[in-house]
Amino acid sequence: MVRTQIQLTDRLAERVRSVAEREHVSMAALIRQAVAYFLDSSPGIGVEDRYERALSIAGRFSSGTGNLSGNHDDHFVETVNS
Secondary structure (H helix, E strand, O other), rough: EEEEEEEEOOHHHHHHHHHHHOOOOOOOHHHHHHHHHHHHHHOOHHHHHHHHHHHHHHOOOOOOOOOOOOOOHHHHHHHHHH
């Protein structure tokens, strides 16, 4: 890890401290999670990584419906109308 120093406003520091206590993690861990989330969800940042993650889960789950891909429009309409 790289040691980094940041400055927070009093209000922001208190908010981070409060959430960290509630989640039972350190402020540093919470800030690392927040930065990672921001980078992973920001447009144009980590696009390749998000693409790889999406591909890695394709086909891992079962809907229990054997004809879902062939009749997806019918299933969609059924879901929307229920």
